[in-house]
Amino acid sequence: MCVEKKEKIQKSFLKWVGGKSRIIPQLLPHLPAGGRLIEPFLGAGNVFINTNYNGYVLADKNRDLINVYQWLRDDLAGLLNTAQLLFDSDIDFYEIRCRFNCNITQPFTLKRAAEFIYLNRHCFNGVCRYNQKGEFNVPCGKYKKIYFPKAELIAFSNKLISVPVTLMAADYRAAVEMAGADDVIYCDPPYISGSKNDIFTGYTPHKFNYPVTKLLHDLLVHAVKRGATAIVSNANNTTVKSIFDDFEIYEIDAPRSVAANGNRSPAREIIAVLTPNMI
């Protein structure tokens, strides 16, 4: 077994909608030993930092996210200092958001990485959303005290330099296609609701609709035929279950972190698993 079952769950330094820190204990038993862990929907990296594979392919289409991880790997001290200065400053949230949005044409700087961490910890519920011009447009959150996640940044950086890691700002398809024999692919895509609108109009806010989820399924089946194992998190509804009907489905209750509508009851989720011996 390659997965380290730690007593204490290591949290990411980022707040992330759909982040998996709360279901790590339910998820880890489904992640088998393997060569590399491939995460095509990396997000805040909660699964990465709570597992112990010999190598990782970490991908997300959000290039700001990948930029932060690259600086965390290459210059921890520089990133800590720059981010700490921002957290300690009296500069208004909207001023920092404005500076961040002025530098869209310089996407890979250390300064931008530090600003991204600042925005993530100060904005409403850690939501990450951009407008059509590519500007971050989440408003300031209401917090009594803001926590600077220094220990979590250091832990993440240590993990990044302790094993071979490939970081990719890319669509999920590129990462899934890299999977070969003995690799484990963990997919945590934006969930589809299962409503008829998703199915027939193809609309979801994240553009992660029925056809895209079906394509993800098909690419994963191909990867498993190449000898990889695929594990998928998604919502527990009939649409999702019909897409992954050839996977083994495990139903879980996931505590909610963001309850925009005030609903704090656990969300019903599934963990779907496909191994080479099931094909």
Ligand SMILES: C[S@@+](CC[C@H](N)C(=O)[O-])C[C@H]1O[C@@H](n2cnc3c(N)ncnc32)[C@H](O)[C@@H]1O
């Ligand atoms: C639910 S979050 C993943 C959370 C992560 N498992 C964690 O525990 O922090 C989904 C992620 O998928 C990314 N994403 C959405 N569409 C994508 C695509 N087409 N290709 C790659 N990543 C995508 C988003 O940027 C987001 O970070």
